[in-house]
Amino acid sequence: MATKTKKRIFYFDELRALAIIFVVLCHACILFRPFRYETLSVSMPGIFYVLTHVAVPIFFMLSGALLLNRDYHGLSAFFKKRFSRILYPFLFWIPIAIIISLFILHNSYNDAFKTFFGINRWPWFVWTMMGIYLILPVVNSFVREYGMKGCEYFMIIWFVTIILNTFNHYPFYQLELSYFARFIGYLVLGYWLANKTVNISDRNMILFGFLMFFASISIDFYIFMKDIPKIETKYLSLFVVLASIGLFLMFKRYNNYCDSNPESLLGRAHSKIENGIIGKAVLSLSVCSYGMYLVNSLLYKIIDKVFHVNQLRLLPILFIGVLILSWLLVYVLSKIPVLDKFSGAG
Template sequence: MAIKKERIFYYDLLRAFAIIAVIICHVDFYFGNITTPIGIIAKMTFHDIGRIGVPIFLMISGALLLNRDYPSLGDFIKRRFTRIVTPFIFWIILITLTNIHFHKSYAYMWNVFIGNPSIMWYFWTLIGIYLAIPIINIFIKEYGEKGVKYFLAIWFITIILNTFSMYPLFPYFKLDWFAGFIGYPVLGYYLSTKKFNFSDSKMWKIGLLILIVSLAVFVFADKTYGFASLTLMYQNIMIVFMGIGMYLFIEYLDKENKFNSIKNNAIGKAISSISLCSYGMYFSHVIVIMFMSKINPHSNVLFPAMFALTIFLSWLLPYVFSKIPYVKKVSGV
């Protein structure tokens, strides 16, 4: 009889946070008119918190997939690609039908499919990362922590240059293998396996401090200089530090057993369910938001209710599909 693997709660909590963060980035239009400086900063902070979502997803992937023994390259490709491609096909059909319902043009629907403008870019990015994972996995198994530090050092340099739109600094000095999303999985693996010379209690506080400071700097730069528009998406050093801070904060809170009181109650079960449904939610929230936009009151008072309802319905769709025979395999759950 197969032994069911015990779930690691902080991965579930991070994954649940990540999908909610992704949705945060797409619900700004629910707000009413905001004109006060404090209101503008609050709205911007809310949106910028959402930028942590994709990095967290990729960091979890690295923590779970790197430094592993796989039966074969074909087995890895088959397992991982089946897991992400079939739900993509299922959901892109539903999203296309929804776009047809709202009389979107064929050109618009094609752009949605290829990821512009839409959240589908993440799927194509994930394809590229999964193609590279077996190569990086062998590298890490061969060189261990030193290899990880080597990779991350070069990646951090490219991220810093990207942040200030300076990469490539010299036209023929190419670091394209490092200059992109691929560093996030390696970073996630590093943070999950590194033994720091601090107690668990100090580590989650360090993580929280990194998160707060980097978020504050990012919001300030975004408001003052339009910092977010100066860099490629998610290739910004402040977003990297925001991801590091959140990851360490949740990881070490869990290691210090701070979540023991909720793991087995309704809250813990809700977190686990959102985590399991997160990939399906990544697609379903596009459909939910399209329909919700038609009843949007543009009210700051009603914003929390609209936001909560969007999260609930985005979870409900893949959850219900996961209970239907045959459909479960393509639901993303």
Template sequence: MENSISKRIFYFDGIRAVAILCVVLLHVTGHLGEIMNYDLSTIYSLSGLYTMFANNFFRIGIALFLMLSGALLLGRDWDIKGFFSKRIPRLLKPFLFWALIFSIILILSSYFVSSINFVTKFGALDMINVFVDTLLCRGPGSEVYWFVWMMLGMYLLMPIFNKWINNTDFSKIEYFLIIWAIYIVAVHSLMIPVPEILSFFISPIGFVVLGYYLRYTERKIFNSSIIALIFIAVPSVLMFIYSYCIADTTILFVFHRYSILIMIVAIGVFCIFKSSPILNDPRDDVRKIVSSIAVCSYGMYLIHSPMIMVVRRIVHINFAFDYIIFFIVGFILSWIIIYVLAKMPIIDDYIGVK
């Protein structure tokens, strides 16, 4: 893993590390929100206000992962067969491996610890159903696996967009992104209904193209650390204020992961890593930690939520204590697990290291 780290573009690793951190923090907050069951008597508490912020800001994680895919994979000379033979197994083998592992954990923990009771029947068919439900995002903690199916759809579309990008100019890419941004506003902000399958492909593929564009564009607005900070700060404040103002009618309002304000914050994070000399040239020890997290990020994504789900059945004291425990389990422990397993040459293809 050390050799692969040394060849990486560091600002991409920084973005990837931030992305997985945001995903874990979002899901930690979500798990605690379910436990706390916020109502009007608690929503304006410190934990409630933090939840308003976290449930929106940390949604940039998925957008950042999509943008990184575009920045790394689009605009390159590769054939469809070679692309699929490399990318699809790297996506699906860890998914199937960890889905099987956590299905076994759900079954065993439910069998031996009656208070956990994720599974109530233990016949052969019931156990197969647990695995299938996990794959289809219906099992406990497996809701986050929708990301794998979405990325599979993106990989199927990428050869088309890669061919287009390799034979077009930046003005046409900008035109596409403007039309896509209008679509994002219409569907995910104004809530104009469209068929769900359409949104499943159009919304994320725009972030993929956006990542390619942001990597190579020379426009000053996307190469300034100050503007990037504005892109991060202003939408974040607006989302918090809006959530706070309508909390009495919707309890906890959550912006869609593909909404325009989330998109702007994600652009800001991408651009600040791209343009900031400080973030591009950290100390060697910081660089190694960040790159290690980036290498392990896909495996961390696959294992963090099921691990938190098991722990939350056992531990519940208060918001602050639970948050720390869930974060340690979801981020630090999942990182350590993937990092250690990556040292094993046979299993490293199945755990989700990139």
């Protein structure tokens, strides 16, 4: 069993809550593809779609910040705790997803079966996370042995793979870098960002993080909008990595500033937010995020099949409705004995 964690870190919950909001928004925007860029209003689904690319990296980075450099007492205890956390909800919602695919969406048995393996996109994140959990004890031991210097060594090579992937030059048939590649690097990055101390003021770092986020997302959007060939714009793009770093830094250093200056206007406001109804909502969204990830796509599929959504003005209504409904479903399930472990809340 892993050592007990200390008091929840509020900016972790803030980031996770924002990430699940972005995921739900992303899935809403997908219903309005192909994206068009004739006017600003018509462009909004495409803009939001690119903006939300940081959601999945943030989830991975938070996993690294929370799970690396910890003393796990035995592999069996680690796997029992981590895999049960993602498998029970997955195995609960997958049969429901298959039933929806067959009897509401009227897909073929072959397409419905593909749902289990994430071939039609929906649960790909679950399978990716399970693969990461398999290698996580190895990476954890590496981080415990070599500390922050080890993280920096790992990240240097990972950034090389990200740059190569971004510009479609992935030479692993000649130079084997795959052990450092893909999503595992986000976990190391998240741990490093959460624990690295940099002698720059919080205000300057917040500004730096914002500029990095805004500039990187803007470049990513331009490439996506122009459909520039052979340049990656999704989760393993250099620009999405940099945008995710900027967002992480903004939240971390803003919270640091408020904690260090509790009597300042921002400090007092942040304290009221954290300890008030907004803070409770942030915590609830954070706790329910995994279940909401599993549920929201199913709701969108049903809504799109029944109502054939194609009017752009319905985007905010659709997004807010699915966000609240998926949140409510997971929250209610989490309060029911036995079903709570299948809810995806935790």
